[in-house]
Every structure is written in structure tokens, then in C-alpha cells.
Amino acid sequence: MCIKSNPSQKLRPLMDIAPGDMVCVMGAGGKATLMKRLIREMLDEPFPVIITSTTNLHALGGEDAPPVLLSEAGRAELQSAAQDWSGRGAVVWVEKKLPQNMFRGLEASQVEALHTSGFDGVMVVKTDGARKRLIKAPGPGEPVIPVGATHCVLVLGLAAIGRTADEGIVHRLEKVRAIAGLEAGEVIGTPHLAKLACHPESYQSRFPNSAKRILYLSHCTSPKALEDAQAIFEAIPDGIYDYLLTGDSIAGNFYCRRANP
Template structure:
């Protein structure tokens, strides 16, 4: 019997789609959750990154392949995908705890050769900070992307606008008028994620871009998520959702749908 796939259902993800995930505080967790749900649907799945990624565990993927370590990777990986159903493919291993992503050119080749049912791409980094404003060079999104995800961790609310907690705090300050070391507010978060110069400029025209508010585990956090959703102009995102993947029974809640 097919198990439920609430996250794929919420985002309307189907076979043939490519999902690019950006933001902070839960991108990889969301990516591997979507991969697990897709495997239950009997999809073949490639997870990857265009920036960097921590090495996945055996619970997150069925196989890890580093292209710079496999001279004939375009011949090897299609068979491994057929065998394992879900594989993770990265470009290099600069450190034991850090994997380098694929170039868009190599990702294009990989997709054409492997033809996975679903391609999931971590499209930017946040250096483990709980909030960020993307730089001019990110997110790095494939041109064939069908779904975009912007992830924000609700634990960021109330934290100081500083390098300790925020990636590129000066850019957040410039976008919102918030002063450095002032607490991050619901309004600040809504302004950054909905600003046309942050995430939306990177996604191809026609991409369904969703906002996912992570670590929503109780009623107060649900209220915060609803407040962020209400602070975002109508029809900005294709949908706004909150959820908590780390709970024993992962759940996702629809806050707003525009399509």
C-alpha cells in the first residue's frame, strides 16, 4: 500500500519535475524528505546541489557519487540510479564534511543521461545560519526548474541581526531598514523573502515558487507562521506552508495558496 506523501502533495510535485530549494534553516532536510516520499511513489530520484552540501547519511540517500572521483561518471551513474532508485550526486569533496556541488552544465548532462523521475537541487547555502538574504550570484537555479522552494526557519524570529545568526546581515539591513543587532521580526522576514531582488529573480519564468516555514512544532510557532504569511503581499508565492519534518510524524500545513 502506498504511504502518504504530504509534502509532495502540498507542493504539487509530480514525475518529470525539478525542484530547486533555497533559503536557510532546513533546505537539505526538506530535500531528503521529498526524496523519501518520491521513492515511496516508485520514482527514481537524484538529489544534488549547485553550491555545497554536507555528506548525506545512509538514511538520507541510497548512494553517494562524486563526479571528480569517477572518470566515466556519465556512464556509471545511470545504472546506479536504476539499481538504487535514489542517488545523490556531487562534483567534489574539498573536505570530509563538505561536498562541492555540480556546475549547471554537469547537472544538465546528468539529467539528460539519467532521466530521473524527480531531480531535487539544493540551490544555495546559508553557512548554518538560521536566516539569510541571498547574494547577487545565488540561488543557482537550473533553467528547467519547475518548482522553487524558499525555506525560512521560524527559530530565526527574535534573533539579533548579526553574523552569528544571519548570513549577509548587511544585505538584510539594506533591504529592510533594520539596524544591525536589532531582533529579526516577522515583518523583516516577510520583506526579505518577498523582495523581487532576493529569490524571485533567480527562478525561471513560470516556475511555481513556494515559501516553506520550517520547524513549526507548536501553536505559538504556528501563529508566527501565520503572521509571516499575512505580512506577504497576496499572490507573491504560489503557496505558503509551515511544517516540521523532524517530528516522529512529519506534517505540513497550508497557510495560503495562490494557484
């Protein structure tokens, strides 16, 4: 099945995200930009949005960046904190401010407690880090996915294709080489990203059974990148992902292929 030729300008409908959902984002090559896109699309919706992380979170800059709620500032109690997001809009809820424009995220148990407390909005949760690399493999204990996750979104950067596999491009280089079959100094191709997306030692084995499984290939900014995404999707066996998506998170052009029609 081919990718739909006409792009969508909205990402949230392609992921079937609705109030009450917890969307967990992981991988490398555009997690923050993807999260910003989802937030922007939901700012005018009649439900609140919480952005948080079970690891560290870079500040979401920009004029339309949501306000930040710090647990360490006496806001740890859910009942008290709820007043800050009870209306429409979005808020970043984290533990504390860190150096270099970073925040420490919340414990998974705090995210779980909020999700089960009757919160009727959407939660967007970053669940691992990648040190700004384009692709990665999960480390021990990664990703930290809270119980109750409804969506697991794996991000991989198409911009890695055609570049040499080194530590400037790849996070956890040795593990990625082992999973993807990359030799030292080899140029990254579409088969390598496909293996990284579906290998049993990569992310797909760590998704909760109850969550929608979504692969998002970022940096789809040219016809060649769209062809690369199609090649990757065709190499992924049926049954691993529910949705196969690619797009340009900044420009707002998205393409989908339903993996399990």
C-alpha cells in the same frame, strides 16, 4: 485565507512534485532537513531520485542516507552514471568529496544535461549555501538555478524570530538588514521575514518564470510558530508565490496555504 488547521504528514503532495520535476531549494534555516524529508517520502516510489547541488553539499547522514555517486570517479558520462539510478531509490550525485563531511556539487550545465536526457525521476537540487544560519539574503550570482527548474523552494527559519539579528543567526547580515529594515542589534520579527521573502532584491526576483514558486517556513514546532507563519503569509502580496508552506521537517507535520487559488 488561513492555514489549514490539520497538518499533513506528507510534504511532496503539498508541493505538487512529480516524476520529471527539478526541485531547486534555496535560502537558510533547514534546506538539508527539507531535502532529507522529500527524499524519505520518495524512497518507496516507483521512480528514481537524484540529489545534487550547484554549490557545496553537506553529507546527508543517517541510516537511510542514499548512496553517493562521484563524477570524479569516472562517472561523469550520463550514460554510464544512469545505470546506478535506473531502478527505484535515491542517489546523491556530486563532483567530489571535500573536507568536513562536504561534497562539491555539479555545474549547472551538468544538471541541465541530465534533466533533458530523458531522466524520468525527480531531481532535488540545493542551489546556495547559508553557513548553517537561520535566514539569509542571496549574494551576487545566487542562487545558481539550472535551466529547466520546475520548482523553486525558498526556506526561511521561523526560529530566527525573537532573536537578535547578528552574524550567528543571519547570513549576509548587511544585505538582510537593508532588505528587511533591521537596525543593528534589533530583534527579528515576522515583518522582517515577510520582507525578506518578497522584497525585489531578495529571492523572488530570481525565480524562473516557468517554475512553481514556494515559500517554506521551517521550524514550525509550536502553536506560536504557526501563528508567526500565518502573520508572515498575510503580509506577502498576492502573486509572488504559488504555495505558502510551513512545517516541522523532522517530525513530519506540514501546513499549507495555496497562495494563488
